[in-house]
Amino acid sequence: MKIRVNIIIWFVLCFAFAKAQNIPVDNSQSLNAAIKKAVPGDTIIMADQEWRDIDIKFKSNGTADKPVVLRAQTPGKVKLTGSSSLRIGGDYLEVHGLWFDGGDTGKNNVIRFEADSDTPARYSRLTNCAIIGVGPEQRDITSYYVALHGKNNRVDHCAFLGKTNKGPTVAVRLKNGADNQHRIDHNYFGERIPLGFNGGETIRIGTSTYSMESSRTIVENNFFEKCNGEIEIISIKSGNNIVRNNLILGSEGTITLRHGNNNLIDGNVIIGNNVPKSGGIRMINKGNIVQNNILIGIKGKEYRAPLVIMNGIPNTELNGYHQVENGIIQNNTIINSAPVALAINSRKGADAAPLNTKFLNNLFYSDDRSLVAAAFGDVTGIHMDGNVASTFVIQDFKGIKTIDFKMTAVNGIAVPSREFDSLLVGVKTKPKVRVDATGTLRSNLRAGAVVPGNFKPPLALVSEAGVSFISIAEMRAIAEKVSEVVVKVAPGERTLEKAIKNTIGPTTIILEEGIYSLSKGNKIANEITIKGAGIDKTFIKIAENVEKTPQYIFRMDGSKSLTVQDVSIDGANEGNDAVKYAFTSPNNATTQIYNLFVHNVRLDNFNNSDGGAVYKAYKGTKADTISFSNTHIKNAFRGLNLSYEKSSDGKYNAENIMIFNSSFTDIEEFAINYSRKGKELGTTGGNLLIDHCVFYRVDDSEKGRIIKVQGIENVSIKNSIIDNSRNTESIIQLKGANQKIENCVIYNSGKVKITGGASDNNILRTNPKWDSLESFSLKSNSELLNAGTDQKNIGLIK
Known part of the structure; x- marks a missing residue:
C-alpha cells in the first residue's frame, strides 16, 4: 500500500512540474495562445525583435511561489513600437525586460494593471522595463505610461522618459478600493518637459475624488531628473502613503501633499541645481509628516520654496485646498536655498491658516546672506523650536537660533562637522526621528537630516535605479531626441501664431505651401x-x-x-x-x-x-x-x-x-x-x-x-x-x-x-559680370567662377 501511495505522489509531482514550462513566442498569435494556456510557474518568452502595434492582454493567475512570467528573451531586445500597449490582470503576474520605444498609443495607457474593468492586477510586478518617447502628438490628450489598479502591485527598476502629453507618468488609481499597498521603487524618471497646463505630474497617487481614502502606497529609492511637467512632481492625493529616500535632481517642481492625510515624506534628497523653478516639499491637509529630507540649491519662491506650508480654503470642496492641521516638519536640512514659505495663500479666499503645526529641529545653511523663512499670512498656528541657522542666514522667527557652524562636503552632500555636535542640540519630537537620512541610528537629539560627523551617503544616493539594459547616461542622450515634438500647420490667418503659442519644449513646426x-x-x-x-x-x-x-x-x-x-x-x-x-x-x-x-x-x-x-x-x-x-x-x-x-x-x-x-x-x-x-x-x-x-x-x-x-x-x-x-x-x-x-x-x-x-x-x-541681379549668378565668362579660396565661385554658390 505504501509503495502505491508513493507512486501516486510521484506521478502528481511529475505532472505538475511538466505543466510549468518556458514557452517561446514570436508573434501575436502564439503570444495570445500562450497567455490563455498559462498555468502557475509558466514563463512566456517574447522573441528579440520589434513587436509593432500589438495590444497584449496578459490575463492569467499564478501563485505566490509560482507566478506567471512574461519576459523578453533578452532584456531590452524586445522593442514594442507603434500603438503597442500592455494590460496586466490577475494575481501573481510578472513582466520583465520589455522596452516600449516611441510610438503613439492615443488615449490608451501604455501599461495598465487591469486586464478589463472586472480584472485588476494583484500581487503583480513590472520590473526592468522601459517606456521612452511614447505618446500622442497632441499634448492635451490624456494617457499614462503606467496606470496602477488593484492591490499589492510593484513597479521597480524601470525607466520612464520623454512623456510630452497630459497625464501622470505613473498613476495610482483608487477606484478598485482603498489600501492599494503598491510599491514604486528603484525607477529612473528622466526628463519630462513642461506641459504648460495642469496634468503633467510624474507620479500621482489618487485623485480628488478618492483623496480622503487610504492608499498606503510606498514610493522609494527612485531617481527623478529634470521632471518639469508641472509644479507637482510627486502628487499625493490620498492618505497614509510613504515617499522616502528618493533623489530629485534639477527638476522644476515639488513633492506635493495636495490632498489626503497622514502621509510621510522622509529621507529624500532634492538638489535644485539653482534652477529658478526648482522646488522642495509642499504641505496641505492634516497629519502629514515631513522629516529627514535634504534640500540643496532650491531657488523656487513661494509655492516652489524648499518647504511650503499652505493656507487652506474654509469649507472647501474635495478638489480645493484643505487647511493644514497637525502637520510636522522636522529634522530637515536646507542648504543654499530660497526661504521657506509659511502660510501662503493658494488662491482667493484661502485664509484658513495652519493649525497646531510643528516646525522643529530643521537646519539651515547658506554661503551667502539670505532669509530662512518668509511669512505670507498668519503663522501663529506654527510652533517653531530647535531650528538652527548658520550666521549668514537672516532669521526673524522665534524658534530659529543662529549659530556659527561649518559644513563638510562628503558624497556631494554638506554635513555638519562633528566638532559642532553640541551646538546643534534639538528638542524632543513626537513621533521621534529614530534614524537620520543615511539610516544611522540617532543617539542624541540634533537638528538637521544627518547626524553631525556622519559621512555615510544618504540612502537616496545609493539606490541603483533604472533598467539593466540602458545606462542613465545613455538615457540622457536619448532625452535630447525624444523630447522634440513635430507639429504640422496649415496655411491661413494666425495658424502659425497659434502653433508657436501652444509650443511646450523643443518643437518642429512644419509649414505647407501657402500663405x-x-x-x-x-x-x-x-x-x-x-x-x-x-x-x-x-x-x-x-x-x-x-x-x-x-x-x-x-x-x-x-x-x-x-x-x-x-x-x-x-x-x-x-x-x-x-x-x-x-x-x-x-x-x-x-x-x-x-x-x-x-x-x-x-x-x-x-x-x-x-x-x-x-x-x-x-x-x-x-x-x-x-x-x-x-x-x-x-x-x-x-x-x-x-x-x-x-x-x-x-x-x-x-x-x-x-x-x-x-x-x-x-x-x-x-x-x-x-x-x-x-x-x-x-x-x-x-x-x-x-x-x-x-x-x-x-x-x-x-x-x-x-x-x-x-x-x-x-x-x-x-x-x-x-x-x-x-x-x-x-x-x-x-x-x-x-x-x-x-x-x-x-x-x-x-x-x-x-x-x-x-x-x-x-x-x-x-x-563681377552678373548674369542675374535677382539670383546674383555669374556669366559664363566671369573671372570669379571657381576663384574662391575653396575653388568655388567668389560670391554666391549653389
Whole structure:
C-alpha cells in the first residue's frame, strides 16, 4: 500500500512540474495562445525583435511561489513600437525586460494593471522595463505610461522618459478600493518637459475624488531628473502613503501633499541645481509628516520654496485646498536655498491658516546672506523650536537660533562637522526621528537630516535605479531626441501664431505651401524650428487690414534656440509702416544665452526707417551664435544690428556671427553692425565670419559703412562681393591683427580701411559680370567662377 501511495505522489509531482514550462513566442498569435494556456510557474518568452502595434492582454493567475512570467528573451531586445500597449490582470503576474520605444498609443495607457474593468492586477510586478518617447502628438490628450489598479502591485527598476502629453507618468488609481499597498521603487524618471497646463505630474497617487481614502502606497529609492511637467512632481492625493529616500535632481517642481492625510515624506534628497523653478516639499491637509529630507540649491519662491506650508480654503470642496492641521516638519536640512514659505495663500479666499503645526529641529545653511523663512499670512498656528541657522542666514522667527557652524562636503552632500555636535542640540519630537537620512541610528537629539560627523551617503544616493539594459547616461542622450515634438500647420490667418503659442519644449513646426498671415509678433519661449516648403512656396506676411503693425515677426523670449528655414518673410503692411524687425533678441537684459539660425530664407521689405532692422540685439542680451545661410535680404532699412552695448566694459551681443552664401540688396544703412567698446576679460571678444556673400547697393552714402566691426576681436571676410555702393567712401574699417578681408571683389564702391595690423589680401576691383541681379549668378565668362579660396565661385554658390 505504501509503495502505491508513493507512486501516486510521484506521478502528481511529475505532472505538475511538466505543466510549468518556458514557452517561446514570436508573434501575436502564439503570444495570445500562450497567455490563455498559462498555468502557475509558466514563463512566456517574447522573441528579440520589434513587436509593432500589438495590444497584449496578459490575463492569467499564478501563485505566490509560482507566478506567471512574461519576459523578453533578452532584456531590452524586445522593442514594442507603434500603438503597442500592455494590460496586466490577475494575481501573481510578472513582466520583465520589455522596452516600449516611441510610438503613439492615443488615449490608451501604455501599461495598465487591469486586464478589463472586472480584472485588476494583484500581487503583480513590472520590473526592468522601459517606456521612452511614447505618446500622442497632441499634448492635451490624456494617457499614462503606467496606470496602477488593484492591490499589492510593484513597479521597480524601470525607466520612464520623454512623456510630452497630459497625464501622470505613473498613476495610482483608487477606484478598485482603498489600501492599494503598491510599491514604486528603484525607477529612473528622466526628463519630462513642461506641459504648460495642469496634468503633467510624474507620479500621482489618487485623485480628488478618492483623496480622503487610504492608499498606503510606498514610493522609494527612485531617481527623478529634470521632471518639469508641472509644479507637482510627486502628487499625493490620498492618505497614509510613504515617499522616502528618493533623489530629485534639477527638476522644476515639488513633492506635493495636495490632498489626503497622514502621509510621510522622509529621507529624500532634492538638489535644485539653482534652477529658478526648482522646488522642495509642499504641505496641505492634516497629519502629514515631513522629516529627514535634504534640500540643496532650491531657488523656487513661494509655492516652489524648499518647504511650503499652505493656507487652506474654509469649507472647501474635495478638489480645493484643505487647511493644514497637525502637520510636522522636522529634522530637515536646507542648504543654499530660497526661504521657506509659511502660510501662503493658494488662491482667493484661502485664509484658513495652519493649525497646531510643528516646525522643529530643521537646519539651515547658506554661503551667502539670505532669509530662512518668509511669512505670507498668519503663522501663529506654527510652533517653531530647535531650528538652527548658520550666521549668514537672516532669521526673524522665534524658534530659529543662529549659530556659527561649518559644513563638510562628503558624497556631494554638506554635513555638519562633528566638532559642532553640541551646538546643534534639538528638542524632543513626537513621533521621534529614530534614524537620520543615511539610516544611522540617532543617539542624541540634533537638528538637521544627518547626524553631525556622519559621512555615510544618504540612502537616496545609493539606490541603483533604472533598467539593466540602458545606462542613465545613455538615457540622457536619448532625452535630447525624444523630447522634440513635430507639429504640422496649415496655411491661413494666425495658424502659425497659434502653433508657436501652444509650443511646450523643443518643437518642429512644419509649414505647407501657402500663405501664413500674422496679426502680431511671436514671442519664442521654447526651442523651435520652423520649416517651410521652400522660399517660393511658403510665405509669412502681415494679414490684411491689420491696423497696428507688429513691431517684430519673431522675438526670443526665453528660448535657447530658434531655427527658421525654407520660407519667405515679408515685413510690408499695406498703408502702414513696415514691421521694424524680422528677428530680435529678448527685449530686456537677461542671462539667457540663445541661438538664431536662418537658412534658405528670403526677407523682404523690413524698411521701417524708425530704427528698423532685419535683426536687432537689445542691450544686456547675448547670443552664442547668429547664423544666416543661403538667405537673401532685400529692401531693408538695416541688416543685422548689434550695436547697443555702449558702455566701456567690453560687452557685446553675440559670441559668433556667421553669414554664409547670402545676399544683402538695397539696404538703406549698414548690412552688419557688430561692435563693442572696451575689453571684457575672459571672452573671445566676438567672432564674425562672412563667406561667399554679396552686398549690392548697401549704405550708399558718403559716410556710410557696409560692415561695422568696431572693437570685435576676430573678423574674417572672404570670397564675397561688394558692388554698387558708389557714394560710400570707406565701406569697411578693419583694425587689429585678427581682422582680415581676403579674396573679395569690390566694384563701383569705396575702399576698405586697414589699421592696427589688420590685413587685406587679393582684393579685386573687377566687374563681377552678373548674369542675374535677382539670383546674383555669374556669366559664363566671369573671372570669379571657381576663384574662391575653396575653388568655388567668389560670391554666391549653389
